[in-house]
Amino acid sequence: MHAENGLRNKVFDIIINTVLIMLVIVTLYPLLYVLFASFSDSSQLVANKGFLYKPLGFSLEAYKNVFSNPGIIKGYGNTLFILIVGVTLNMFLTAIAAYVLSRRNVMWNSLFTLLIVFTMFFHGGLIPLYLVVKGVGLIDSLWATIVPFAVSTFNLIIMRTAFSAIPESLEESAKIDGANHLTILFRIILPLSKPVIAVMVLYYAVEKWNAWFYASIFLKDRDLFPLQLVLREILIANSTDSMSAGASSADQYMIGETIKYATIIVATVPILCVYPFVQKYFEKGVMIGAVKG
């Protein structure tokens, strides 16, 4: 009986490990392909069919083109602005709201919470939102990608739950010493909430880094395009021509192929470099979020 189970367990382990190794390969290979392709010689790459195990030839041509493209540099700048200003505003408002909503003995808090949570499940729709943003005069301003998304309800609920979990007794003594709510929030609650703050910053930052859709409808001025919108033009609309200008059209096509890969690398490497270091916070964040709000 036990011996039989031992054998079965071994087979079970082998199957599971094999499946997971295959999963890792399937996950990683597309990324490696992009990496190899970006360093490849464009004519060899276009002629190649099938797998890449290493760069075909070696050329930095694509990267030179990408870094000399003003759109990408400007896009990085705009994204950086949106990221820094946006996340600061996000965190400020979310922390304050989470603090207020986590207070007991405030008469209207359950009503406020209900009204806020309701917005997670019902939306006015895309067009009415567009009209509001237009109405408050944010169209064609980087603020259009920041102010209408100043608070994420989901994040607010997570943060409120985390604040509610802090023992009340810690605040009591501060109250006796004459601290007001702002002091309690900034001197007691926030220092005790570093993990949840780290998670919220990461959630907001990733959201801002990736955002393109609302930018595409609120921003018409190309100088304001965040990185992802510039990427959309290069990767989806296939307009690499401006970067390979001067070459013949056949060459442009070939160079365009490697430019696309180099663009992907340039736009993705920063976040993939940060990610392993912040991974543990993300895991923690999902778990905090899993607590029923």
Add this chain to the structure above:
Amino acid sequence: MSKLAPLSGYETAANTNSFRHRFIRDFKLNRLLYFMMIPVMLYYVIFHYAPMYGAIIAFKDFSPMKGIIGSDWVGLQHFQDFFSSYYFWRILKNTVVISVYSILFMFPAPIILALLINEVRNQTFKRVVQTFSYMPYFISLVVICGMITDFTNSNGIINSLFSWLGYDGTAMLQKPGLFRPIYILSEIWQKIGWESIIYIAALAGIDQEQYEAARIDGASRLKQMLHITLPGILPTITIMFILRMGNMLNVGFEKIILLYSPVTYETADVISSFVYRKGLLEFGWSYSSAVGLFNSVINLILLISANYISRRVNKTSLW
């Protein structure tokens, strides 16, 4: 009033019964809190509730010159136009089909991955699998779609693989029949690891003594997985499922907009991509709002129903 006062009067507030008294006391006590809340409430009023109010343009013939209030009422005209249009059945079908596919294939995938990862005994290998499986989640959607476009191209890598099997390369994104598989498979590729985290967290909370007992009874690892592990994370699965149902009609339209083209509208166009096209690209604002409102209402109904059923069936619910 001194700064101390708001913090010391809860008992008196609680002892006064009349609503008016409680109202006044509460305001005096918590004035600073209400004051702090003003920017946040303004945000919600302007960017969430004002659009809800603005959604009444679905019942009007909205003209930017006349404004929301000044525009003429047309009643249910736009809804009737939509329900009787050629597009109605097409986008409703596409929305439902893509949603059902993602519930069928995408919803279980992270659960299965979490169960597999849970069975790995070598901690280092476990970390490696987790780290790499989360990775694609951090790549932006635009980049992911760029990669999809490139890989499925007529001379892209996926076609090259198929050509070994004697299949002739075509641009796969130009084939209406392939849009949904490409959409779903790439979704799984990007999100399976990330979405498994929540189940892995739930798995950590299962009582280990149950496994001891099962082992003594001679249950195999597979049996333990089916009879202890899976039931152990059922509440989490249920909550995730209800949330998923509430978003049933919100299929990831950003991705669809990046991937579809007029050739594939037949299978790829969903309610929200249609709203986007009609409203923002063709300026049919009222019509598009009517379609969007239809979408929101159905979503709300689905969420409430899923929550209700779940509460009745296994006592788990969002509220």
